[in-house]
Amino acid sequence: MNEEKIVKEKTAKEKAEDKLWGGRFREPMNKSAEKFSASISFDQRLYRQDIMGSIAYANALAKAHVITPKECKRIIKGLLSISKGLESGRLKLKIEYEDVHMNIEKMLTDLIGETGKKIHTGRSRNDQVATDLRLYLKEEIAMVVSLLEKLQSTVLDLAEEYIKVIMPGYTHLQRAQPVLFSHHLMAYFEMFDRDKDRFLGIFKRVDVLPLGSGALAGTNFKIDRKFLAQVLGFAEISKNSIDAVSDRDFAVDFIYAAASVMLHLSRFCTELILWSSYEFNFVELSDRYTTGSSIMPQKKNPDIAELIRGKSSRVFGNLVSILSLMKGLPLAYNRDAQEDKEPLFDTVDTLKASLSMMDEMLKTSKFNATEMLEAARKGFLTATDLAFYLVGKNVPFRKAHEIVGKIINYCEDSNMQLDYLSVAELKKFSDKISFDVQKILSTESSVEMKDTFGGTAPVQVKAAIKTARASLSKATRIGGRKL
Secondary structure (H helix, E strand, C coil), X not given: CHHHHHXXXXXXXXXXXXXXXXXXXXXXXXXXXXXXXXXHHHHHHHHHHHHHHHHHHHHHHHHCCCCCHHHHHHHHHHHHHHHHHHHHCCCCCCHHHCXXXXXXXXXXXXXXXXXXXXXXXXXCHHHHHHHHHHHHHHHHHHHHHHHHHHHHHHHHHHHHHCCCCEXXXXXXXXXXXXXXXXXXXXXXXXXXXXHHHHHHHHHHHHCEECCCCCCCCCCCCCXXXXXXXXXHCCCEECCCHHHHXXXXXHHHHHHHHHHHHHHHHHHHHHHHHHHCCCCCCCEXXXXXXXXXXXXXXXXXXXXXXXXXXXXXXHHHHHHHHHHHHHCCCCCCCCHHHHHHHHXXXXXXXHHHHHHHHHHHHHHCCEECHHHHHHHHCCCCCCHHHHHHHHHHCCCCHHHHHHHHHHHHHHHHHHCCCHHHXXXXXXXXXXXXXXXXXXXXXXXXXXXXXXXXXXXXXXXXHHHHHHHHHHHHHCCCEECCEEC
């Protein structure tokens, strides 16, 4: 009986020691706890970055004379073999080894023996995962910037194609003043340009190497961190080992910038949804990016635009999630930080998919110039121009505002548009009005007169498009490299 108990205890200890950190444990981790704590289901996407970082670290260990050149070659050869195996699907990551880092280390040890156990010398999963995440985000930021520029190019194409189209500009969703449709589109170009600038700024903050910080205090070995940064393509090296392993500001920054993009996409989608309705009829969305109703045969629903708008809430939620996650963590690393990856990865996937869908949807949309112009001619949209005309006749603006308000009341009572009124009718409201008023009451004239930098006059919008096109044609540089 006692012998059987000893054997069982030994077996349990052997199981505990099967973990790479299991030396001080007498019992194996409970299966439910193992499943609960494992991150391999989502951090497996970091395997390329993890292997890349490990290859660089092996070279750094050899450079510091911690391992021999022969051992370094064996480790690198093993890691490259594991990379090919994971890429092809021949090798599988296992939940019992918790995360991508320990899975790869276990595979390496199984493949090359005791030498594989030397790869983690002086390194912690704390600085390892921070490095992997930064390598991953550097790649993703470059892809996001590329997608943003692709969408901006589509917006410019539409702005050039519809340069003569006039539409109502809105405030409070009420018709306000006539604007060029191209001018309206260029507002989104500017939003996406600010988004691009945010990501370029974030790249600089991501481009910092934490590897070599150890668990929190640095490492006892003479690891050449400048060498590591050069090999892994980092522009800077973290200055404080405690901050390096516990910092997730770069992930928060990324999700915030993504939330900003999704906010802008959502606003654009809302307009497309409104414009595609019979009430507006400004745009027809392609059948390829719409759906029908299961009960109403006539329906053509703007589902893709609605889904992009809806998915913005996911990214907003991810931002709140990571902020809430980090707000109470003491220095340095805490296991809570494992929860940063799911909101981050979900944000990356949602953002890239939404940008791609928006670009495809816009490219296939047909905008109705006739309906837009007809809408711009209704609703007294040149009333402000008439008020400014009176100001030019030395009428104080507030008085001019009052006079035009009364003219609009008259138009409504007479069921007439403002530009239909004769000069004689207008003079009843102010003797300052003369025949030159007819030049400023048309929709086209209203647009032409907004000839200030940033205004909706055709000459200004064409110049803005030209400047934007020239800016977009220049190769974007990220981390000193062309995109």
